[in-house]
Amino acid sequence: MQWNSIPVTVTRNPRARKVWLKMRSCRGIEVVLPYRVSTSEVPSILERHKSWLMERLADLETRGQAPGQNPLPDAVTLAFLNREYFVAYGEAVRPELHVAETQLRVLLPGGETGAGALLLQMWLADLGKCHLVPFCREVAQLHGVSISGVRVRNQAGRWGSCSARGGISLNAKLLFLPRPLARNVVLHELCHVAHRNHGPAFKAALRELDPLTDEHEARIRTAWEELPAWTKWRRKDVGA
Ligand SMILES: [Zn+2]
Known part of the structure; x- marks a missing residue:
């Protein structure tokens, strides 16, 4: 994957004193601008921070968390419990999570990755x-x-x-x-x-x-x- 093919979201924050750059699995590249900086400057801002963006992308890719990579896990290792859970996926009309000991089964309507992440979060909160x-x-x-x-x-x-x-x-x-x-x-x-x-x-x-x-x-x-x-x-x- 190339850093410049990742979707970019630009937002403004009146309290920001300088430009903020983030890259996250779920939201791609986020640029937060202070009011005095024009959106027309975004391409040159990205170009200037190219090496940071490339490093960040490589780091996320090795963890399977780059934007566009499927973030849903096959296994969840919880060090606190010294336990590993295995996750299997299937399709259903609405999102469902079934738990049997350390085996989780996540059922999702086609391609709803985010709904799967939220189901796993609810399971984590209960645990x-x-x-x-x-x-x-x-x-x-x-x-x-x-x-x-x-x-x-x-x-x-x-x-x-x-x-x-x-x-x-x-x-x-x-x-x-x-x-x-x-x-x-x-x-x-x-x-x-x-x-x-x-x-x-x-x-x-x-x-x-x-x-x-x-x-x-x-x-x-x-x-x-x-x-x-x-x-x-x-x-x-x-x-x-
Ligand atoms: Zn404190």
């Missing part, structure tokens, strides 16, 4: 509720942190969050991480119950609970980039 909620409660109890509740969703941009009332929200994608990394994310949110910012007191508290925090945080950051494309597909991408 996350089963496993991440008790995990979080256990870690909280072990360290004597009182929380008001735990929710699991498939958030777009973060591993977890903590509300002012001590409600923890965790990303179902944490199931892709090995336990020590997922535990670090949970501990991070638990530390927010007492410390609402990322100041020195917060950092000290987190390092005390997880002495390997620096190493874990670095691995957690790269892990987000390495998540399979289907986990990041949004409802508005369906049909794209």
Whole structure:
């Protein structure tokens, strides 16, 4: 595939100070322009960033996630559960997902890749509720942190969050991480119950609970980039 055959979407963001470029499996190349930059400049912007676009495309291709490549997986490996699930596909009038232990069967109307990605995300969120909620409660109890509740969703941009009332929200994608990394994310949110910012007191508290925090945080950051494309597909991408 050539980078210049990938569909380009141009949007404007009044808060953008400079041009932003992204390439994603589900949306192709996205260019975000500040108001002062004209759309007629897009071809030259792309040309200037050609080497970045080519590198990004090669990287996505090796992971089977380049725009236009089918992002639906044949297998899903969840390190947190130390378990691999196998996915088979078939056709049906409406999207359906059948689960039998570690065998998933996804039925889709012809070519509806996005609908398949959303079905798998719902399955992941359910699985996350089963496993991440008790995990979080256990870690909280072990360290004597009182929380008001735990929710699991498939958030777009973060591993977890903590509300002012001590409600923890965790990303179902944490199931892709090995336990020590997922535990670090949970501990991070638990530390927010007492410390609402990322100041020195917060950092000290987190390092005390997880002495390997620096190493874990670095691995957690790269892990987000390495998540399979289907986990990041949004409802508005369906049909794209
Ligand atoms: Zn935080």
